Amino acid sequence: MTAIQQTGETGAEKEIGTSASNSGGVAYFLRFLRSNPATVVGLTIVVLIVLMAAFAPEIAPYGANDNTGQMLAAPSWDHLFGTNVQGRDLFSRVVLGSRASLGVAFPSVALALAIGLPIGMLTGFIGGAFDSLFIRLFDIIFALPTILFAIALVAYLGPSTRNLVLTIAVLYIPRVAMVARSPTLSVKTREFVLASRMFGASMPWILRRHILPNIAGPILIEASLLLSTALLTEAALSFLGLGIQPPNPSWGADLGKGRDFMELGAYQVMFPGLMIMIAVLGFNLLGDGLRDYFDPRNQQGPKA
Amino acid sequence: MGQYIIRRLLLVIPVLLGVTFLTFAMMRLIPGDIVTNMMGVTAGNNAETRVRVLHELGLDKPLLEQYAWWLGRIAHGDFGYSFIHGGPVLDEILRCLPITFEMCLLSMIIAIAIGVPLGVLAAVRRGRSSDVLVRIFALLGISAPSFFLGTIIVVFGAIYFPNVQTLGYVPFFKDPLANLARMFWPSLTLGLGIGAILLRYARASVIETLGEDYVRTAEAKGLSRRRVIFVHALKNALIPVITAIGVWSAFLIGGTVLLEEIFAIPGLGRLVLGAIQNRDYPIIQGAVLFMSFGVAMVMLFADLLVALVDPRVKFA
Numbered sequence: 001m002t003a004i005q006q007t008g009e010t011g012a013e014k015e016i017g018t019s020a021s022n023s024g025g026v027a028y029f030l031r032f033l034r035s036n037p038a039t040v041v042g043l044t045i046v047v048l049i050v051l052m053a054a055f056a057p058e059i060a061p062y063g064a065n066d067n068t069g070q071m072l073a074a075p076s077w078d079h080l081f082g083t084n085v086q087g088r089d090l091f092s093r094v095v096l097g098s099r100a101s102l103g104v105a106f107p108s109v110a111l112a113l114a115i116g117l118p119i120g121m122l123t124g125f126i127g128g129a130f131d132s133l134f135i136r137l138f139d140i141i142f143a144l145p146t147i148l149f150a151i152a153l154v155a156y157l158g159p160s161t162r163n164l165v166l167t168i169a170v171l172y173i174p175r176v177a178m179v180a181r182s183p184t185l186s187v188k189t190r191e192f193v194l195a196s197r198m199f200g201a202s203m204p205w206i207l208r209r210h211i212l213p214n215i216a217g218p219i220l221i222e223a224s225l226l227l228s229t230a231l232l233t234e235a236a237l238s239f240l241g242l243g244i245q246p247p248n249p250s251w252g253a254d255l256g257k258g259r260d261f262m263e264l265g266a267y268q269v270m271f272p273g274l275m276i277m278i279a280v281l282g283f284n285l286l287g288d289g290l291r292d293y294f295d296p297r298n299q300q301g302p303k304a
Numbered sequence: 305m306g307q308y309i310i311r312r313l314l315l316v317i318p319v320l321l322g323v324t325f326l327t328f329a330m331m332r333l334i335p336g337d338i339v340t341n342m343m344g345v346t347a348g349n350n351a352e353t354r355v356r357v358l359h360e361l362g363l364d365k366p367l368l369e370q371y372a373w374w375l376g377r378i379a380h381g382d383f384g385y386s387f388i389h390g391g392p393v394l395d396e397i398l399r400c401l402p403i404t405f406e407m408c409l410l411s412m413i414i415a416i417a418i419g420v421p422l423g424v425l426a427a428v429r430r431g432r433s434s435d436v437l438v439r440i441f442a443l444l445g446i447s448a449p450s451f452f453l454g455t456i457i458v459v460f461g462a463i464y465f466p467n468v469q470t471l472g473y474v475p476f477f478k479d480p481l482a483n484l485a486r487m488f489w490p491s492l493t494l495g496l497g498i499g500a501i502l503l504r505y506a507r508a509s510v511i512e513t514l515g516e517d518y519v520r521t522a523e524a525k526g527l528s529r530r531r532v533i534f535v536h537a538l539k540n541a542l543i544p545v546i547t548a549i550g551v552w553s554a555f556l557i558g559g560t561v562l563l564e565e566i567f568a569i570p571g572l573g574r575l576v577l578g579a580i581q582n583r584d585y586p587i588i589q590g591a592v593l594f595m596s597f598g599v600a601m602v603m604l605f606a607d608l609l610v611a612l613v614d615p616r617v618k619f620a
Contacts, residue, residue, distance in 0.1 A: 136318050136322075137322070139315070139318070139319050139322075140318070140319050140322030140323055140326070142551075142554070143319050143322075143323060143554065143596060143599050143600045143603060144323065144326070144554065144596055144599070145554045145555070145557045145558030145595050145596060145599055146554060146555065146558055147555075147558035147559065147561060147562070148557070148558040148561055148573075148576070148592060148595055148596075149558075149592065149596075151561060151576065151577075151580070152330060152576070152580075152588055152592050153330065153333070155580040155588060156330050156331075156333040156585075156588075157333055228447075232449055235449060235451075236449065236451055236562055239451050239562070240561075240562070240565060240577060242580070252451075255451070255452065255455065259455055259458070259459075259566075262455070262458070262459040262462065262463075263462060263463065266456075266459050266460065266463065269452075269455050269456070269459055270456075273449070273452035273455060273456070274452075276449050276452060277447055277448050277449060277452060280447040280448075280449065281443065281444070281447035284443065284446060284447050285443070288443075
């Protein structure tokens with residue numbers, strides 16, 4: 001993936017974010033957080049992990065591949081998470097590994113959003129044969145065992161961050177599209193959309209100005225849940241040796257490698273594994289919280 | 305309902321065609337030249353060998369024609385031959401398939417045994433401390449990666465319970481008890497994750513059903529709460545859970561790949577991973593095809609089951 005594509009996608013994400021918070025207001029959101037401690041935990045985890053990835057080189061006491069001279073050392077103050085068979089500091093590797101995980105999860109979900117969102121809105125808006133064609137196509141992808149297909153695709157394409165991102169994005173496009181499609185179906189019949197059409201507004205304009213802000217909630221929820229599964233998929237593939245390639249630090253790969261030395265101590269697998277679990281938990285809690293926030297039946301939420 | 309079943313059966317056809325086409329098309333993504341990949345550089349550059357191999361693989365025809373030809377061969381049970389040892393792919397797959405099937409079946413049983421009762425319990429005791437505990441369990445179950453849980457079971461088993469054998473496989477017909485004892489651990493690992501997901505579906509669905517008019521009527525009639533829940537509410541509440549089982553079967557079947565690797569079980573997943581290391585593409589293709597086929601069948605079966613128990617489906 002090129003840098004230009006990436007910035008384009010994060011731009012799109014920001015647009016969704018602002019339009020969504022407009023509907024509720026900051027005060028509303030803060031009040032919601034006060035009565036939802038689980039969401040606060042999720043949000044905190046996500047923010048901390050993003051910060052950890054952003055400042056990874058500053059936080060990590062050693063480089064990812066520095067040989068500290070101590071092999072397979074147990075956790076101590078010098079090496080919080082111990083060292084691995086090559087004498088590399090596991091704490092530093094876990095900190096630096098956050099970049100690998102987020103570096104796959106965020107671009108792949110952004111790419112899935114960038115492609116799935118327009119497809120979903122268009123199929124919902126246009127309807128008819130165009131809609132049924134895409135639904136049939138998506139049915140096929142839904143029937144695929146995701147992890148197996150990711151494994152097979154990466155096996156054919158060769159393991160690299162780019163291929164991981166592409167593979168995960170392709171598998172998530174239908175999920176994004178389906179989430180975007182159903183609210184589009186109901187919003188397009190509302191009066192304000194009909195009025196715009198009568199005034200001769202173009203379809204892209206209607207989609208962007210009327211449909212997008214109204215489907216932002218479900219999309220944000222889905223994005224958060226997809227981030228957790230994308231992270232999991234990357235970790236699973238790296239665990240199998242098909243994702244991020246050693247010696248590059250990655251939670252999944254370090255967990256997989258640690259298995260060879262597990263008799264020496266559980267710390268070889270515990271810390272990278274716990275990091276995956278905490279990160280997945282964070283995105284799941286955030287997704288659940290967003291679902292409650294945008295739920296119209298939930299009286300604490302904004303009036304959507 | 306007959307019409308619905310026929311429509312649902314017909315829907316399987318495009319899905320299966322799509323899945324077979326994708327699996328077929330994947331072969332074309334292989335970087336580099338297929339003949340050199342197969343035969344090595346020396347033989348691959350021999351013009352005569354090239355023509356013969358391309359013809360054998362059907363690669364000298366247009367893409368769609370190749371696909372039709374390949375589909376015809378598959379219909380005859382010919383899934384090609386392994387690049388590595390030359391044996392028929394189908395034999396390899398049929399050897400591994402029962403093992404993976406057993407694991408899927410056991411995991412699903414464990415998932416249902418965990419998810420449904422706990423989900424119902426949480427819904428009935430909504431807001432109480434048991435509900436909170438069950439929901440925390442569900443959240444952890446969903447967030448814990450199966451490959452991490454599996455690794456922990458293997459690690460702690462090896463360190464603290466050296467007498468318990470968690471790794472490896474014993475054929476069922478050789479020693480059924482030993483077979484189940486080994487298969488229990490990977491199935492439990494996989495079943496916990498899926499069980500946590502089913503739990504959430506069951507809880508949400510039971511809560512929704514308990515709020516419906518007919519349940520209130522049953523309660524107003526003076527029926528006991530136990531009778532209302534178990535006789536009236538559950539029958540309807542569990543229908544979405546059946547659908548969820550179908551939808552999540554893709555996740556379950558895919559998950560076996562990781563657990564077979566961790567617990568050293570010679571099923572389809574290990575076959576695929578081994579084939580990936582050897583670049584044995586026909587094996588990968590065959591195994592992916594079988595597993596995707598399995599998912600489509602479970603989804604179909606779940607939908608048909610729902611149609612059978614839910615009279616509302618025929619109006620949909």
